[in-house]
Amino acid sequence: xxxxxxxxxxxxxxxxxxxxxxxxxxxxxxxxxxxxxxxxxxxxxxxxxxxxxxxxxxxxxxxxxxxxxxxxxxxxxxxxxxxxxxxxxxxxxxxxxxxxxxxxxxxxxxxxxxxxxxxxxxxxxxxxxxxxxxxxxxxxxxxxxxxxxxxxxxxxxxxxxxxxxxxxxxxxxxxxxxxxxxxxxxxxxxxxxxxxx
Amino acid sequence: xxxxxxxxxxxxxxxxxxxxxxxxxxxxxxxxxxxxxxxxxxxxxxxxxxxxxxxxxxxxxxxxxxxxxxxxxxxxxxxxxxxxxxxxxxxxxxxxxxxxxxxxxxxxxxxxxxxxxxxxxxxxxxxxxxxxxxxxxxxxxxxxxxxxxxxxxxxxxxxxxxxxxxxxxxxxxxxxxxxxxxxxxxxxxxxxxxxxx
DNA sequence: GTCTATAGGCAGATAGAC
DNA sequence: GTCTATCTGCCTATAGAC
Numbered sequence: 001x002x003x004x005x006x007x008x009x010x011x012x013x014x015x016x017x018x019x020x021x022x023x024x025x026x027x028x029x030x031x032x033x034x035x036x037x038x039x040x041x042x043x044x045x046x047x048x049x050x051x052x053x054x055x056x057x058x059x060x061x062x063x064x065x066x067x068x069x070x071x072x073x074x075x076x077x078x079x080x081x082x083x084x085x086x087x088x089x090x091x092x093x094x095x096x097x098x099x100x101x102x103x104x105x106x107x108x109x110x111x112x113x114x115x116x117x118x119x120x121x122x123x124x125x126x127x128x129x130x131x132x133x134x135x136x137x138x139x140x141x142x143x144x145x146x147x148x149x150x151x152x153x154x155x156x157x158x159x160x161x162x163x164x165x166x167x168x169x170x171x172x173x174x175x176x177x178x179x180x181x182x183x184x185x186x187x188x189x190x191x192x193x194x195x196x197x
Numbered sequence: 198x199x200x201x202x203x204x205x206x207x208x209x210x211x212x213x214x215x216x217x218x219x220x221x222x223x224x225x226x227x228x229x230x231x232x233x234x235x236x237x238x239x240x241x242x243x244x245x246x247x248x249x250x251x252x253x254x255x256x257x258x259x260x261x262x263x264x265x266x267x268x269x270x271x272x273x274x275x276x277x278x279x280x281x282x283x284x285x286x287x288x289x290x291x292x293x294x295x296x297x298x299x300x301x302x303x304x305x306x307x308x309x310x311x312x313x314x315x316x317x318x319x320x321x322x323x324x325x326x327x328x329x330x331x332x333x334x335x336x337x338x339x340x341x342x343x344x345x346x347x348x349x350x351x352x353x354x355x356x357x358x359x360x361x362x363x364x365x366x367x368x369x370x371x372x373x374x375x376x377x378x379x380x381x382x383x384x385x386x387x388x389x390x391x392x393x394x
Numbered sequence: 395g396t397c398t399a400t401a402g403g404c405a406g407a408t409a410g411a412c
Numbered sequence: 413g414t415c416t417a418t419c420t421g422c423c424t425a426t427a428g429a430c
Contacts, residue, residue, distance in 0.1 A: 012413080030227040031313040033405065047414050049407065104309060108365075112301060112309035114372045116228040122372070129369060153385065161366070161382040161389075168305075168365020169358070172326060175311045175319070185358040188350065192358075192389020209395080230423065244396050246425065 009065075013051050015041055021062055025103035029059060029113050029121075056118045059110075063124040066106045070094070070128070074135050084143030085194065088162070091136070092186040095166050099182050104174055108167040133159045143194060150195035158193045165189040206262075210248050212238055218259055222300035226256060226310050226318075253315045256307075260321040263303045264328070267291070271332050281340030282391065285359070288333070289383040292363050296379050301371055305364040330356045340391060347392035355390045362386040 009017060019040045023032035034045045034055070052058035077090045098105055107128040114122060136159035143149030151158050169185040190196070206214060216237045220229035231242045231252070249255035274287045295302055304325040311319060333356035340346030348355050363383060370379040387393070 026312050028225065028227060028310050028313065030225060031310060034407090035404075043413095044415060045406085046408085046416080050413060053407085055406065108368060109309055111368050111372055112306055113225050113228060115223050116225065126372060129372075152388075153381075157381045157385060160369075160378060161362070161385045164366040164369040164382050165358070165362040165386060166365065167368055168363065169361040171305060171308050171364055171368065172357075172361040175308055175323060175326075181357060184350075184354045185361050188354060188358045188390060189362060189386075191349075193385060231425090232422075240395095241397060242424085243398080243426085247395060250425085252424065 012041075012043075012047075016048060016051055016058075017062060017065055020058055021066065021106065022101075022103065024059075024062060025098070025101075025106050025109055028109055030116060056121065059117070059121045060124060062106065063110070063121060063128065067124065067128045067131070071131065074132075084139050084146070084148055085190075085196065087139045088136070088190045088194065091139075091162075092166060092183075092190060095170055095186070096179060096182055099170055099174060099179050102174065102177070105167055105170055108170060111167075129163065133163050135159075136162055140194065151193060161193050162189060165193075209238075209240070209244075213245060213248055213255075214259060214262055217255055218263065218303065219298075219300065221256075221259060222295070222298075222303050222306055225306055227313060253318065256314070256318045257321060259303065260307070260318060260325065264321065264325045267325070268328065271329075281336050281343070281345055282387075282393065284336045285333075285387045285391065288336075288359075289363060289380075289387060292367055292383065293376060293379055296367055296371060296376050299371065299374070302364055302367055305367060308364075326360065330360050332356075333359055337391065348390060358390050359386060362390075 009015075016037060019037045020032070023036055023040075034048050038045045038048055048058075052061060073094055074091075077087050080090070082090060095105065107125050110117060110121065110125050111129075114125065117125075133156070137155045140149060140151070140155035140158050144151070144155065166186060166189065169182045169189070173179070173182040173185070206212075213234060216234045217229070220233055220237075231245050235242045235245055245255075249258060270291055271288075274284050277287070279287060292302065304322050307314065307318065307322050308326075311322065314322075330353070334352045337346060337348070337352035337355050341348070341352065363386065366379050366382040366386070370376070370382070
C-alpha cells in the first residue's frame with residue numbers, strides 16, 4: 001500500500017539522496033550541510049559535488065524523487081480499489097509513516113523555508129502541493145458522487161483543507177514525538193471535512 | 198480585537214526584536230543572520246550582541262514576546278464576550294493577519310526547525326502550543342456546554358485539530374500568496390471540528 | 395550603547411592528482 | 413569517481429576604544 005519509504009536507489013547517488021532527504025526532513029534545507037551528508041556516508045564533500053554540483057541542484061533532485069514516490073503511492077491507493085473514505089485514510093497513513101520516522105513532510109518543511117529557496121525548488125514544491133490537492137479533490141468528488149460523502153462547498157476547498165490540515169498536524173505533532181496526536185487530528189479532520197458522522 | 202501586530206516596543210532592543218521577528222517568520226531561524234538585522238536597522242553586528250549576547254538568547258526573547266502578545270490577544274477575545282463559535286473565528290483571524298504580512302506563525306516556523314534549536318527555545322515553543330490548545334479546549338467545552346457546538350470525542354482533541362489545522366493552512370497558503378486560501382480552510386476546519394452545519 | 399577590528403570556524407564550491 | 417588541498421565568503425562572537 002505504501003511506496004518504499006527510503007533507501008530506494010542503489011549507488012552513491014542514491015545514498016546521497018537518502019541521507020540528504022532524511023537531514024532535510026528533520027533539520028530543514030538551511031539546517032544541514034554537505035559536510036553532514038559526507039560524514040554520514042564516509043566520503044568527502046568534493047565527492048558530493050561531483051554528483052550534485054550545487055546544493056540547489058541537490059534540493060531539486062530531492063523534491064523530484066520525493067514527488068515521484070508520492071505519485072506512485074497515490075497510484076497504488078487508486079489501484080487498490082478502495083472506497084473514497086478509505087482512500088483518504090490511506091492518504092493520511094502516508095503522513096503518519098513520515099512522522100514515525102520523526103520526520104516532517106519534505107515539501108511541508110521546504111514550504112516553511114520557501115522564501116530562502118531558489119526558484120526551481122519553489123516551483124517544484126508548489127507542483128507537489130497542486131498534485132496532492134488535485135488527487136484529494138478527485139477522491140472527494142467521487143465520494144460525493146456515490147453519496148458516501150456529504151460536504152458543503154467545493155471538493156477543491158475540502159481537498160485544500162485536508163492537505164493543509166495534515167501538514168499542520170505533522171508540524172505540531174513532531175516536536176511532541178507523539179504519533180497518536182497526529183492520528184487523532186487526521187481522523188477528525190477527514191471526518192469533519194467529508195461530512196462523516 | 199487584535200493585539201498590536203508589531204513595532205510594539207520602543208528603543209533599540211524593541212527595534213531589534215521587530216526586525217528579527219519579521220526575518221524569522223519569513224525566512225526561519227536558520228535563514229537569517231545578525232548581519233541581516235544589523236543592515237536593516239543601520240547598526241553594526243557588535244551592537245546587537247550588546248542587547249542579545251547570543252542568537253539563542255535572541256531566539257528566546259522572540260518567543261517570549263510573541264507568546265505574551267498572543268496571550269494578550271486571547272485575553273482580549275475573552276473580554277469581548279463573544280459566543281464560542283465567534284471566538285474561534287476571531288482566533289483564526291489572528292492567523293489570517295499573520296499571513297497578510299506574508300509571514301508564518303513564529304512558533305509554527307520554529308516547529309519546523311525544532312531539531313536544530315537549543316533546549317530553552319524548544320521548551321518555549323511547546324509552551325506556546327500548550328497554551329493555545331488549552332484556550333481552544335476551553336472554548337470548545339463552553340460551546341458544548343451551551344449546546345452551540347456538537348462534536349465527537351474530547352474538546353482537547355478538537356482543539357488540537359484546530360491548532361494544527363490552522364498552522365498547516367498558513368504553511369501551505371503562504372507560498373501561494375493567497376489569504377483566501379487560508380480563510381476557506383479555516384472556516385471549513387472550524388465548522389467541521391465543532392459540528393457546525 | 396555603539397563603534398572598529400578581528401578572531402575562529404564552517405559554509406558552498408573548485409582545481410587538479412590519482 | 414573519489415581524493416587532498418584550497419579558496420572565498422559569511423557566520424557567531426569577542427576585545428577594547430570612544
